[in-house]
Amino acid sequence: MQLNGTEVVMRGNANNEPWVKKPPLVSWVRASLSNSSKIRVRQLFEKVSSTFTYILWCPITMDAIIVDPVDCCVDRDIKLITELKLNVVYGVNTHAHADHITGTGILKSKISNMKSVISLASGAKADETVENFDQICFGNSYVTVVNTPGHTSGCVCLVSSDEAFVLSGDTLLIRGCGRTDFQEGSSAVLFDSVRNKLFCNLADDVVVYPAHNYGGHLCSTIAEEKEYNPRLGLGKTVEEFTAIMEGLNLSHPKMIDVAVPANLNCGFQDA
């Protein structure tokens, strides 16, 4: 396969083949995949921390990735992965979470050949680290990594290869965003990530799948967040956003002292 003159190796998990590709500026080209080869996504919910886990797969090869799994839901996730006959090649975290422990470590112990993935900027340990515009491949599908620091310095968003959706982590939530008052958080940096990376580069109809929602919303779109996000919508300035974030007075996350150390070692903790 050729994209803009760069050869793209489509299988990410075979021996001696590069799993991360660094093509020049192809990341934002809208792919014209046929419907039958369209990337598949299944959203799952964990009630206690209100976390969404995503399983993405290529319907041709059934290779898959799981994004932001939660430790207490691993049995559920494994059951679904088995039923869907998926070959999960990567367990990816959008960042080192502070409110729950990732399921990546347990999943690795149960799925042979699955590797853990997190951003290099996170400073966390994993089998593979990714950088801006890297592509994480599974079968004929991939997600493009977009560095979106601000909630943490290592946060990324993952754009689907058909650009139908973005897994927005804690960077962009539905009518909200991740807090910026710990883990090297920065309101100015988060504002730049959302406004100048996501809003400027993704089409209005791109579906936003966040890492959390606390009010029963499951997805949104770029257009909705541009218009209605009360913190980061197009009407807001960086000064207004910073003032909003400083005024939140959030309590210390209950799980942070347990979760962050565990998640900084996300591929390797004991099951």
Add this chain to the structure above:
Amino acid sequence: MQLNGTEVVMRGNANNEPWVKKPPLVSWVRASLSNSSKIRVRQLFEKVSSTFTYILWCPITMDAIIVDPVDCCVDRDIKLITELKLNVVYGVNTHAHADHITGTGILKSKISNMKSVISLASGAKADETVENFDQICFGNSYVTVVNTPGHTSGCVCLVSSDEAFVLSGDTLLIRGCGRTDFQEGSSAVLFDSVRNKLFCNLADDVVVYPAHNYGGHLCSTIAEEKEYNPRLGLGKTVEEFTAIMEGLNLSHPKMIDVAVPANLNCGFQDA
């Protein structure tokens, strides 16, 4: 528009136009809508009763319906409806719920011209009652009503006009089904509804959007439920299903004595 020789009036809410159409056997014809006019769906979740509410709309006219709204989530739903600039013409209940109070009554008081809809077989009061194969229209889109008794005698499923998905109510849940031990429930009847109506008539890739899930699953497909539903999958007989349902020993629903009387009057209770 002509479908199999039957004229279909596409707007359901205009004066003097029939909102329920009774075309001969067109209900199961797969529509060939272009992507831009594809029916839109937004799934929402209520944590206490683990209920899903669905907002469906036509992207051309922005006419919409809301299915299985919950009373405590009406403010959230109204906000989203307003933001999406939707004209909600019907509030539909898939049956008279026993575990929560419908939001239809409150929604009617806040959305002018919205009408409540429920099946004739439910015995509940509403502005409009629907029967098997009726089409509930909103703009250029519609859902087809399929009577699927068993959990209650008035249960229906709603098949989207592009047959991409079915709102399966409490008839077919993800790897489960609604209980059959009250509200005129019948295991034999539910078995017939799922196996001979849903599984026989819907394609394997049709997405199943249920009214509830308690384990963090949000959707499924007909293929998955045929293969993996532990009660109603293709490997099970009606005798096995009946024995499973009789062995559940479920407790009396906490809300039933409040919810059912209210929901039998779903379009008219005080806000």
